[in-house]
Amino acid sequence: MSMFITRKTDYAIRCILYLSKDLDRIATVEEISKAVHVPKTFMAKILQQLMKAGIAGSVRGIKGGFQLARNPEDINLLEVIEAIQGPSAANICALDKKACSLSGTCAVHTVWVELREEVNSRLKSWDFGKLTDRENRLSHRAKCDKR
Amino acid sequence: MSMFITRKTDYAIRCILYLSKDLDRIATVEEISKAVHVPKTFMAKILQQLMKAGIAGSVRGIKGGFQLARNPEDINLLEVIEAIQGPSAANICALDKKACSLSGTCAVHTVWVELREEVNSRLKSWDFGKLTDRENRLSHRAKCDKR
């Protein structure tokens, strides 16, 4: 039903969130995929895309695996989305510029542009430092509720 | 590439924009589809969806056609999107609540909720009165530029 965030992107986010928990550790695809409940081969593909975007780094060979290539605070939601779904994921309008401006004067297009700008700046403001903090607070609260 | 707005929704918006130009006129599917460059049978489907949502009204039989069921000012972008893509189009998160909260404490989910609220309120604020005005201003400017 045409969502903004695909499953793949969601997996990528969970993966980064997982890697944020221990920055020194080198985690294998197997480990990550189990932790975030994602098929191993699919997770591998996602990690490769994150590498190309300079978000994750890898160590090859036995004892190899993945790590974040930067600090969680320096990775934001917008770039993760773009790394996985492509840069045009931020384009809200379905059509390319030619088709959109076929009437010459597309009033709606300007609305999409404004909206995209707002959404992008909000996504950019969420880095994985903040997200991890928030997650920790939430899980702490959940624990307290249980008792 | 997973856009927020599908082609179908874009067609619907153009269609409403067209119908906003002359509220007394009853336009046939043929006329509308030519005006907005959309296959006739597809346009017909879209108009039926707009009818179910109470946005468009139809007159059957020869001399029949479509009209807006309300004033352009009383139709906003959000409801058009939801009429065509379904109510969950506004859901930015790809997963349903169960899957999303599988970890119990999904920090990202709350971000999506906030974002969705912002986007929805902005979309709601754009009615077709405003959009038509904006289009008119744009086309007037384009004309002046030509001279």
Added chain:
DNA sequence: TTAAAACAGGTCTTATTTAGTCCTCTTTAG
């Protein structure tokens, strides 16, 4: 009263995108 022009709406097909799988290759610690 009937033919033609229009909408109503269900089913079907096709194209595109998303979500994965599979297989072969390379790297590297022990």
Added chain:
DNA sequence: CTAAAGAGGACTAAATAAGACCTGTTTTAA
């Protein structure tokens, strides 16, 4: 030199989007 890891291309399957088709009903006007 071998086993355990990643690299990466090719492939397949499922879901969604986009559109075509066909049969029916309504309505006006000759």
